[in-house]
Amino acid sequence: MKLISAKRRSLFGALLSLALATPLIAHADFNPKLLRIGFQKSAATLVLLKGSGELEKRLAPQGVDVKWVEFPAGPQLLEGLNVGSIDFGFVGEAPPIVAQAAGANFVYVGFEGEAGAAEAVLVPKDSPIKSIAELKGKRVALNKGSNVHYFLVKVLEKNGLKYSDVTVNFLTPADARAAFEKGSIDAWVIWDPFTAAAEKQIGARVLANGKGVVKNYQFFLAEREFATKRADVLKVVLEEANKQGQFIAKNHKAAAAQLSPQQGLPADVLELSLSRYEHSFYPITEEALTSQQQIADTFLDVKLIPAPIKVRDALLKR
Structure with missing residues (x-):
């Protein structure tokens, strides 16, 4: 059995700033006949794939079983990947940066196209704030280490402000929504479907979204040993995920139902949320790597990670 030291796990947990402890399976030895997929309930493609049973049908002739493990957010999913409770997962662009800085042993295996419109800065419908520039000195909530953390840095920069010009409150989406409704924060930086829910349910107003500001790619990741030894299994997963993505892209209404x-x-x-994502998946490109490296460098500048990283190190050596 492989063990993770208490010191390293403590560092990893601190860097990912987990709000709640997530129960994890102990680190298990590599099992070529089991694929454990980490997913978030907000990940539409994987949720539909899980419900369809198509992946299980494709992998059954190879004698591979599939186990689905739900996580509340990307940082927790990355910790699961790091300690060996899952082999594969799908997260946004920022959590892998923080995880790599903490020493997580994963590799990038694919990504979803741009979705800048799927994250936004929200203010209450009756807020006097009309522009990003007016956020100076205001209280802004976001999930630490998430995609929107990077988005906030870049959207402030685009509007002549520094990250230090706002007071950032680190809150999970559920806690941020409660604070937003109570008026204890001035703005909320969040992603879909939480953005769409706030717009539809409480009339939240979008100050700016990420279109033209950030890429907001989503990434498929795999545990390095699994990716090395079972590339054939991962190929099937990506093919089936792409089928579900194409269904969503062509049938927003049916997929939403x-x-x-x-x-x-x-x-x-x-x-509304599904309309803001591309739902098409690709092999890792130079452009995607460059975008990830820019996030890593930005996170180093704002001291969200403790040391420089090279994103390219999280690729399989060919």
């Missing part, structure tokens, strides 16, 4: 009971959100909220 299927997802509503599983994600616990009204279909109209999900339809």
Whole structure:
């Protein structure tokens, strides 16, 4: 059995700033006949793939079983990948940066195209704030180490402000929504479907979204040993995920109806959210790597990671 030291796990947990401890399976030896997939309920493609059973059908002839493990957010999923409780997962662009800085042993295996419109800076419908520039000195909430952390840095920069010009409160999406409704924060930086839910349900107003500001790619990641030894399995997963993505891209309304009971959100909220993602997946490109390196360098500048990293190190050596 492989063990992770208490010191390293403590560092990893501190860097990812987990709000709540997530129960994890002990680190297991590599099992070529088991694929454990980490997913978040907000990940539409994987939620539909799980419900369809198609992946299990494709892998059954190879004698490979599939186990689905749900996580509340990307940072927790990355910790699961790091300690060996899952082999594969799908997260936004920022959590892998923080995880790599903490020594997580994963590799990039694919990504979803740009979705800048799927993250936004929100203010209450009756807020006097009309522009990003007016956030100077204001209280802004976000999930630490997430995609929107990077988005906030870049959207402030675009509007002549520094990260230090706002007071940042680190809150999970659920806690941030509560604080937003109570008026204890001035703005909320968040991603879909939470953005769409706030717009539809409480009339939140979008000050700016990430279109033209950030790429907001989403990434498929795999544990390095699994990716090295079972590339054939990962190929099947990516093919099946792409089929679900194409269904969503062509059928927002039907996909939203299927997802509503599983994600616990009204279909109209999900339809709006789905319209802001591309739902097409690609092999890792130089452009994607460059974008990730820019995030890593920015996170170093704002002291979110303790030392420089080379994103390219998280690729399989060919």
